[in-house]
Amino acid sequence: TGDRGGEGTALHNLAIGFEQLGEWSQGVEAAWAGLVVMQEVERSLGHGQDAFRMSLFEKQGSTYRLLQRLLFAINQHELALGVAGMAKARGLAHLLDGEQMYSEKSEQGAMACAEREWGRVSEMVKAQGCTVMEYSFLGEGQGLAVWVVSGEGQLLCAKILETGGPGRDLQELLSKVEATMEVAGRGGLEWQDVQGVVKEEEETAVLEWLKALGEDEALGSWSAEAAEELHKRVRSWRGLVQWGLEWKRNAGNERGPKSVEVEKAVVEKVMEMPDLVLKQLFSLLVAPVAAALQGTEELLVIPHHALFRVPWAALRGDDGVHLLQRHVVRVAPSLRVAATARTLRAGCSRGSHAVVVGNPWPISAPLKELCDAQEEAALVSGILEPHFPQVQVLVREQATVAAVTGSMQGAGWVHVACHGEVRRARASDGSEVGHYLLLAKEGSSDGELSKEEVGKVQLAPGASVVLSCCQSGLGQMTGEGVVGLSRALFAAGAGELVVSVCSIPDAATSRLMQRLYTSHFNSGQSLGAAMRAAVLEEAKLSSASSAAPSEGLAPSTARGKGSKWLNYPNWGVWGAFLVVG
Numbered sequence: 061t062g063d064r065g066g067e068g069t070a071l072h073n074l075a076i077g078f079e080q081l082g083e084w085s086q087g088v089e090a091a092w093a094g095l096v097v098m099q100e101v102e103r104s105l106g107h108g109q110d111a112f113r114m115s116l117f118e119k120q121g122s123t124y125r126l127l128q129r130l131l132f133a134i135n136q137h138e139l140a141l142g143v144a145g146m147a148k149a150r151g152l153a154h155l156l157d158g159e160q161m162y163s164e165k166s167e168q169g170a171m172a173c174a175e176r177e178w179g180r181v182s183e184m185v186k187a188q189g190c191t192v193m194e195y196s197f198l199g200e201g202q203g204l205a206v207w208v209v210s211g212e213g214q215l216l217c218a219k220i221l222e223t224g225g226p227g228r229d230l231q232e233l234l235s236k237v238e239a240t241m242e243v244a245g246r247g248g249l250e251w252q253d254v255q256g257v258v259k260e261e262e263e264t265a266v267l268e269w270l271k272a273l274g275e276d277e278a279l280g281s282w283s284a285e286a287a288e289e290l291h292k293r294v295r296s297w298r299g300l301v302q303w304g305l306e307w308k309r310n311a312g313n314e315r316g317p318k319s320v321e322v323e324k325a326v327v328e329k330v331m332e333m334p335d336l337v338l339k340q341l342f343s344l345l346v347a348p349v350a351a352a353l354q355g356t357e358e359l360l361v362i363p364h365h366a367l368f369r370v371p372w373a374a375l376r377g378d379d380g381v382h383l384l385q386r387h388v389v390r391v392a393p394s395l396r397v398a399a400t401a402r403t404l405r406a407g408c409s410r411g412s413h414a415v416v417v418g419n420p421w422p423i424s425a426p427l428k429e430l431c432d433a434q435e436e437a438a439l440v441s442g443i444l445e446p447h448f449p450q451v452q453v454l455v456r457e458q459a460t461v462a463a464v465t466g467s468m469q470g471a472g473w474v475h476v477a478c479h480g481e482v483r484r485a486r487a488s489d490g491s492e493v494g495h496y497l498l499l500a501k502e503g504s505s506d507g508e509l510s511k512e513e514v515g516k517v518q519l520a521p522g523a524s525v526v527l528s529c530c531q532s533g534l535g536q537m538t539g540e541g542v543v544g545l546s547r548a549l550f551a552a553g554a555g556e557l558v559v560s561v562c563s564i565p566d567a568a569t570s571r572l573m574q575r576l577y578t579s580h581f582n583s584g585q586s587l588g589a590a591m592r593a594a595v596l597e598e599a600k601l602s603s604a605s606s607a608a609p610s611e612g613l614a615p616s617t618a619r620g621k622g623s624k625w626l627n628y629p630n631w632g633v634w635g636a637f638l639v640v641g
Contacts, residue, residue, distance in 0.1 A: 068097040072123045079126065084133040091127040092170030094112065096452050098123065098229030102150075110551075114151045114540045125199045131174065132198075132205065137218035137572075141207045142177030144196040148362065148394030148543045155551045171376075177312045182213035184399045190388075191216075192348065192359035192395065204230075204364075208352040217352035220406035222345065228344055234369050237337045335376065338635075342375040346383065358588065359387040361428070362395055368542045369534065371561055374635030384595055384634075390588045391638045393541045397550060401522075401641040405555035406523030411449040416441045420459035420478050420500040425505055436528065436570040438541070440475050443577045448473065460502040461509050465517050472520040477573070480529030480560075481508075494535045497527070497546045511535070514548035522555035524587060528573055533559030533638055546640060556587050556641030560598075568633040572598050588639045595634040 071094030079089030098120045105113055124147035131140035185192050192209045203220040210216050223230045237444070345355075345367075353359065361372050372391060383389055392398035418437025419430040434455050441453045452467045459478070468474055477497040497509040519525070527533075527545065535544015535600035546559055575594035579585050585593060 068101065068120075070094075070125070072126065073099060075126055075130070079130060079133075080113070080176060084130045085123065087126065088134070089170045089173075091123055091130060092173060094123050095127065110151055110155065112363050113154060114538060114543065116542055117455045118538060120201070121635050124203070125197065127198060129198050129202060130577070132220060132478065136171075137176070137207065138178040138181075138215050139171070139174035140205065141194060141209070141215070141218070142179075144180050144194060144205065144207075144364075145181045145395050146177055147196070148364070149397050149547075151540050152393060152547055152550060153396045153400075156395060158403050181395060182209070184208045184395050185211065186213040187399060188360055188395075188402065190360050190390075191356040192362065193346075193353070194358045194362035195345075195364045197364055197505055206349055208349050211246060211263050217349045219348055221348055223344065225607075228340075230344065230366060231339055233341055233344070234366060237371065237495075244322075260322075277397065310400070338371075338376045338382075339378060340382070342377050345370070346375060347377065350377070353387070356387050359383075359389050359458070360398060361389065361391045362393075362398075364390060365537060365541070368537070369561055371635045372638060373591075384592055387469050388586075388588045388592050389639070391551070391640050392638075393547070398641065401549075401550065401555045404522030405641070406522070406526075408472060408520060408555055410472060411445055412450065412470055412520040413452060413467075414441075414444045414448040414473035415464070415467045415471045416444065416451060416453045417459045417464055417474075417476040417478060417499070418453075418455045420454075420499050420507065421497065422507075423479060423481060423498040424501055425481060426524045427479050427499055430478065430566050432566040432570040433528070436477045436573050437475070437623045440569070440577055442476075442582055443574075444473060446476075447581055457502075459500045461499050461505055461507055461513060464499055464509065465513055467515045468519060470518065472518050472523050474519070474523065474525045475528065475573075476526070477528040479625060480527070480532050481532045482534050495531060496534070497529055497545070509522065509545075511548035514545060514552060517552045519549070519553040521553045523553060524556050525549050526552050526558040526573070526576075527560070528558075528564075528569055529560065530563040531560060533561045533640065534623070550641075554641070557640055558587065558591065558637060560636040561573070561638060562636035564633060564636050568598075572633055572637075591637065591639050599634055 065519040072092050075087045075091035075094060078084065078090060102113065102116060102120070117367055124143055126148075127143050129141045131137070131143065151307070178552045188211070190209075196205045198205055198220065201224075205218070205220050205222050207215060208217040214467045221595050222228065251255075355417075363370065363372075366389075373382065373389050382480070392401070416437045419434035421429050437453060439453055441451050444451045452462055454467065464476075477499060478561050481496050481498060483494060484495070494511060499507040500510050532543070533544075533546055535546070541547070549557055572594055575598055576590050577589035578586075579593040582589055583590070583593070
């Protein structure tokens with residue numbers, strides 16, 4: 061194995077040499093030969109080596125990226141997409157597809173093999189019956205490739221996007237969208253808590269701050285100091301509230317008069333930020349291929365690496381129309397995983413039972429109970445009951461890790477409404493980076509449901525899982541993709557998921573979920589179409605076909621007492637959710 065690994069590395073280095081010399085066709089041959097050798101090493105691992113397989117792919121990923129660059133250089137865009145499809149979620153694909161994922165040697169050479177891979181991609185897209193938009197990073201400083209394939213399996217568009225420069229730095233944009241779309245989360249401060257807080261302040265100080273931010277400037281042109289100040293003050297909506305509370309505590313004789321106008325200016329400035337960032341992300345990722353998406357009813361997005369953090373549904377064009385207004389939007393780890401999930405969904409029987417979890421309590425984190433999540437569980441279970449022979453409902457102290465995972469065995473539908481937690485660094489107790497669902501503590505169990513615990517579950521093949529929790533679609537980013545609860549659930553047999561990429565509020569999420577389930581079960585819509593219908597109604601949006609150019613998010617009714625202009629930001633609810641599968 062070690063010798064074969066060295067041979068693969070040598071062939072990769074040879075291909076780099078050809079790339080530097082501009083001998084791209086020879087580079088393709090060398091890179092493909094290297095991939096075949098590397099896949100032989102991968103295949104020799106057999107079963108039960110998932111973690112090692114993912115680690116191995118971290119070393120192989122650069123060869124897949126190199127081969128895509130070389131194929132783009134000789135204008136073989138379809139073949140480059142075939143290679144990109146091979147490179148996505150290989151560990152998960154092995155768990156689901158086994159031997160079908162490996163390439164073969166061919167006396168006809170690399171181009172013939174790549175043609176075969178493109179043929180597989182085309183057939184898988186036709187089976188999906190919708191337009192596919194796939195992305196792939198080509199290496200550091202090498203750009204981001206994007207392809208659009210029609211539902212008939214024809215390549216409509218292929219481009220390499222530049223992701224650097226003002227307003228185009230992807231990592232910076234993702235950090236900003238996470239900061240500005242962040243709400244306090246399930247059980248945190250809701251907008252009614254904001255009402256009346258920022259009421260009395262020193263007008264001069266506030267106006268100077270607004271001026272420093274550059275009131276009428278585009279987000280990308282703000283000074284570094286101003287952007288950092290904004291980041292500190294509104295890292296979440298909780299930060300905005302804390303800022304107001306500090307002003308209120310410090311109020312004295314020197315304070316100025318009440319000024320609703322200044323309050324309005326402060327909050328509106330903050331609320332402008334996500335709109336600007338969502339438009340910049342649309343401009344970077346979607347606008348260059350928008351012409352190829354015209355007339356598309358359903359869009360399957362295959363992201364890559366950091367793009368799994370993008371709130372795809374919420375991306376907004378300069379015309380004010382969000383991506384979810386234009387299309388039914390789904391996301392998948394790879395086209396191969398999407399194809400397997402579709403097959404599983406087609407064979408999924410409603411004869412299996414459903415599981416509904418709401419407001420586990422007590423939990424290990426210093427967070428408050430989720431009354432709306434518990435009510436959500438009751439509403440969801442009522443909708444599910446006519447469609448399943450048994451619906452198991454676990455709330456509060458019933459919702460322990462043992463009870464939940466035990467109930468999930470063989471389940472055809474799972475709904476979990478609880479707190480979620482993302483750890484971005486190894487904790488003092490040694491727990492890994494990743495996402496955890498906070499279930500009820502019991503005895504020595506801390507109640508944290510991890511991807512490892514989910515890995516012990518076997519769902520009914522093709523089961524649907526809805527994780528109505530903060531940031532449930534996130535996890536550790538690797539060359540494999542997102543390694544977290546989503547991946548573990550697909551490996552456990554799930555056919556489709558609903559997850560979030562941001563924090564979500566409690567009450568508004570409960571309302572959205574009720575609409576989602578009503579649309580799916582009462583109207584017979586697919587989960588993706590049901591999510592779109594729920595969003596259009598809950599957020600008071602029009603479909604793209606009926607939206608005026610200036611239309612976007614229409615304000616919802618003001619919640620609680622206070623200024624009528626202070627409305628709940630709908631994008632903070634529905635923009636967080638993705639339908640995956």
